[in-house]
Amino acid sequence: MSNVTIYHNPACGTSRNTLELIRNSGIEPTVILYLETPPTRDELKKLIADMGITVRALLRKNVEPYEQLGLASDTFSDEQLIAFMLQHPILINRPIVVTPLGTLLCRPSEIVLDILTNGQRGAFTKEDGEQVVDEQGKKIDK
Numbered sequence: 001m002s003n004v005t006i007y008h009n010p011a012c013g014t015s016r017n018t019l020e021l022i023r024n025s026g027i028e029p030t031v032i033l034y035l036e037t038p039p040t041r042d043e044l045k046k047l048i049a050d051m052g053i054t055v056r057a058l059l060r061k062n063v064e065p066y067e068q069l070g071l072a073s074d075t076f077s078d079e080q081l082i083a084f085m086l087q088h089p090i091l092i093n094r095p096i097v098v099t100p101l102g103t104l105l106c107r108p109s110e111i112v113l114d115i116l117t118n119g120q121r122g123a124f125t126k127e128d129g130e131q132v133v134d135e136q137g138k139k140i141d142k
Contacts, residue, residue, distance in 0.1 A: 034094065055078040058092060095112075
């Protein structure tokens with residue numbers, strides 16, 4: 001079992017790039033397809049606490065349930081927002097990566113480099129053509 005976990009949506013380019021950056025460091029993570037296997041209430045609360053973000057900061061805004069449920073309104077408690085995320089996992093922003101060095105919402109994908117214990121083994125170019133790691137495995141600063 002890996003000491004790195006990614007809450008992954010294979011339909012998401014950012015999530016795919018993050019997974020490949022993890023693999024480019026020589027790590028095969030535990031992949032949780034969170035739309036099929038959502039976290040429990042306690043797991044979701046722990047992820048949010050470990051990331052040091054607000055519940056609202058984890059909400060995806062550009063998906064249908066967000067509009068349908070009127071989540072843009074600031075009238076919902078954190079517990080209510082968590083309940084909506086558990087009922088509609090598509091509302092959980094991704095990818096979330098958990099490593100021994102921390103837990104992060106990896107948007108953009110190269111943020112994952114900050115919490116990987118292994119360095120990159122070579123160059124990495126994102127699906128959109130942006131090179132984020134050079135041939136020596138060093139992050140390219142923008």
